[in-house]
Amino acid sequence: MVCMDKIERLKVFCLVAENKSFSQVAKLLNLPRSTITYAIQTLEKEYEVLLFYRTTRSVSLTHVGQDFYEEAQYLIKNLKDLNRFKTMSKKSGGKISIGMPQRIATQILLPCLNEYYKNYPDIQISLNSQDHYSHLMNEQLDCVVRVGNVQDEYLISRNIGNVKIKTYASPNYIDHYGLPRDVSDLETHIAVEYRVGKIQSDLATLHFKKNNVKVPYLVVVENSEAYLQAGLAGLGIIQIPEYDAYLYLQNNHLVDIFQNIEPQEVPIQMLFLDRKYRPQYFQDFIVWLKDILKQKLLILENL
Template sequence: MQDKLQALQIFIRVAQLGSFTKAGASLGLSKTHVSNVVAQLEQHLGCRLLHRTTRSVRLTQDGQLCFDRSQLLLEEYQELENLFQLQAAQVSGVLRLDMSTGMARYVLMPGLTAFLQQYPNIQLELSSTDRKVDVVAEGFDCVIRVGSVDDDGLVARRLAELPMRNLASPAYIERYGMPHTLADLSQHRLVHYVSVLGQQNSVFEYTEHGQHKTLAMQGVVTVNNADAYNSACLAGLGIIQAPVIGSVAHLDSGALLDILPQYRCAPMPVWLLYPHRRHLSRRLQLFMQWFEQQLQQYLQECQ
């Protein structure tokens, strides 16, 4: 039984990633072993599950049916195991997560040791990038995203809102002066943030009388990474609009200044996204509850 379950897990990962090599790498198995297991599964079921070419692997009609039913079967089996895992130390398995570098650095990592001590048989695989990952295709259990979300097929759970700040370095203010009005910003520079270089530059965003408004600003630096965004501001290259995560320490030390508090943009929502499933694994439920508490505690400390 265990071998068949493992075969289904391997088949699912091949189908998700569209590659025997990538599936093997993600599971710590050789490409040959993965290929042999899928071939044996096809022989056992008496049907072809995958179309194989030198460049791609894709599901056959029978393979799609097997993929859908196998996911449900494995989720049900995980729930069956969890029924008897009454003690926290017995909850086990791998959690694959994705979140921004800042969220990982300031919210996840400080309390992760305690979480893993409480649940010693849970293992975490963490992706930290500003890239928008494909949750289902890349096999993530959940992702943390900040801002608007538009992912069909995913469950979105709102965790909190991140207060925003307009920030500049003392060196920048010394060179360009302290802005007090929106009109003053015509003499200032904005560090532009875009998800993909080559896109239209960002704008200064603010809320006035409950309405979202924008103001185009000049700038000489455009970045597509949160760390580079903050670093550019610290270096005096322009004004940024950033959430409190990661900026509190710089504000406390005086490395950054909070400017134009009357023209802040609206708080950014924090979402936890996960694929639609009939049942959530116990380990994912525990992580979701714990991470939400960690985030709320961090935001309270930022006030």
């Protein structure tokens, strides 16, 4: 194993960050790949931070890694001390980047943040609230909240619980099309089509616990807010999480049209890339967020 001092390891780190590849840097420096890997692992251990997200196919800087890269470049030129990163895990303030579905962000997280900031005033939260699945590595996110099953071997998941996805229509829709009594009646009805990352189809699909039903549609939308508003406007039947329909049911803006049919249940999960080097303020945020989600989302306890 080639012996490197700290400055040499930092130079290797910068090269990996710029080339996004351990193998290319090994070829560039005419060194074994294991030497490059060891240099990066030594820096991570010394400063107690995770610098890169790694998979078999890609390498990218973490959120902290990007800051470390800028500082390392400066240090290489000016020999500035980087020891401040070593105490990062113990600081009370910092940055958290999180991705979650739009409706969870606007209806649950944002209204609760003022309460959170009473105890954690020095945290900066960057919120990615898109309906498509946020990519942790590409978007440099610390955590993602997802509704539905996740199959990704590189992600660490923390299950929060299950939510019911129920079937609703507005009173206007029911006045026009009637109230379906069973899924067999749906052939004379229409749904709102919700298309995010789906292949285009001439029919929408309504999902139930025991079967799926194809239904015609007139309107296609690409985000959850438009989907809900289309349902409220009477443009078709919609299926949304039970927690998101609660107020609209109370105000008689939506009707639960299949109360005797078992709905589909889907998990809500928090996803991470790595357990190592999480600052305490981030650990505290995750505990707080999990409690808020369980309280607000009418979570079913691991049925």
